[in-house]
Amino acid sequence: MTLKDKVALVxxxxxxxxxxxxxxxxxxxxxxxxxxxxNGQAARETIxxxxxxxxxxxxxxxxxxxxxxxxxxxxxLIERRGRxxxxxxNAGESRDGLLVRMKEQDWDRVIDTNLKGAFNCSRAVAYAMxxxxxxxxxxxxxxxxxxxxxxxxxxxxxxxGLIGLTKSLARELAPRGICVNAVAPGLIDTDMTSAMTxxxxxxxxxxxxxxxxxxxxxxxxxxxxxxxxxxxxxxxQVIGVNGGLYx
Amino acid sequence: xxxxEKVIEIIVxxxxxxxxxxxxxxxxxxxxxxxxLDLVELIMAMEENFGIEISDExxxxxxxxxxxxxxxxxxxxxxx
Numbered sequence: 001m002t003l004k005d006k007v008a009l010v011x012x013x014x015x016x017x018x019x020x021x022x023x024x025x026x027x028x029x030x031x032x033x034x035x036x037x038x039n040g041q042a043a044r045e046t047i048x049x050x051x052x053x054x055x056x057x058x059x060x061x062x063x064x065x066x067x068x069x070x071x072x073x074x075x076x077l078i079e080r081r082g083r084x085x086x087x088x089x090n091a092g093e094s095r096d097g098l099l100v101r102m103k104e105q106d107w108d109r110v111i112d113t114n115l116k117g118a119f120n121c122s123r124a125v126a127y128a129m130x131x132x133x134x135x136x137x138x139x140x141x142x143x144x145x146x147x148x149x150x151x152x153x154x155x156x157x158x159x160x161g162l163i164g165l166t167k168s169l170a171r172e173l174a175p176r177g178i179c180v181n182a183v184a185p186g187l188i189d190t191d192m193t194s195a196m197t198x199x200x201x202x203x204x205x206x207x208x209x210x211x212x213x214x215x216x217x218x219x220x221x222x223x224x225x226x227x228x229x230x231x232x233x234x235x236x237q238v239i240g241v242n243g244g245l246y247x
Numbered sequence: 248x249x250x251x252e253k254v255i256e257i258i259v260x261x262x263x264x265x266x267x268x269x270x271x272x273x274x275x276x277x278x279x280x281x282x283x284l285d286l287v288e289l290i291m292a293m294e295e296n297f298g299i300e301i302s303d304e305x306x307x308x309x310x311x312x313x314x315x316x317x318x319x320x321x322x323x324x325x326x327x
Contacts, residue, residue: 127291130284
């Protein structure tokens with residue numbers, strides 16, 4: 001699979017699944033804009049790793065939840081590089097808690113980053129993709145969008161929202177040759193899941209037929225495929241990457 | 248280039264129609280075969296080219312090429 005001469009934007013590209021996606025896309029030859037909101041040091045490390053592997057990238061700092069900031073930064077990226085061929089809406093955060101204890105800010109922040117962030121960035125790239133009659137948008141959803149999860153009302157709602165967004169955009173943009181899909185990772189070994197207790201981890205492992213946690217690269221490989229020309233007849237789909245946790 | 252000429256140039260490019268089809272009374276949807284996505288692209292191209300902003304409300308009233316030309320002239324303060 002080659003992404004030679006393509007320009008990709010990966011939101012939340014500094015760490016975890018986002019970093020693995022950046023590395024995969026750059027490894028296939030794409031120029032990658034590595035978005036981050038706060039952790040500049042981690043973003044620079046992603047870029048260093050890309051450079052070490054012979055790829056090309058730049059850091060792009062903005063908060064996806066901030067409509068004006070996202071719109072401005074992405075317009076400037078399109079101006080600089082002439083195009084964005086691939087958008088990966090990966091930026092996400094979790095603020096878990098049982099509903100009766102969940103604060104309004106915890107609900108709002110998670111919806112704003114995970115769902116509105118994808119809207120903001122998709123909107124900012126869509127017209128340029130429409131004009132070029134090609135493009136790929138990949139949204140990083142989650143297995144809990146499909147299964148639900150106690151303690152993640154906000155997170156699972158935002159990730160389920162991403163699936164609705166994915167399918168609607170797939171229909172809207174199909175006439176312009178733009179494919180929009182989602183991946184729904186299961187339990188992936190990242191900072192986000194390291195917050196789980198050993199007991200929680202053991203319990204979930206027992207429910208995964210492939211009986212291991214996923215790696216960020218397990219997800220990134222699927223994103224690379226969906227971003228490639230080989231996936232040109234796939235749109236509006238949700239691909240589970242979960243070791244069989246949810247079927 | 249006059250506003251009329253520029254508008255027609257944009258329409259020819261966006262809707263893949265011929266210059267001859269672009270008579271002033273031609274309707275984007277009925278005569279030029281535009282769908283909703285074409286219309287949005289057309290409007291965005293006009294906004295970009297003429298440096299104006301067209302609200303969704305105003306968009307409803309723009310049905311024909313002449314409507315678009317009149318609208319842009321008005322926006323640009325060039326109405327006769």
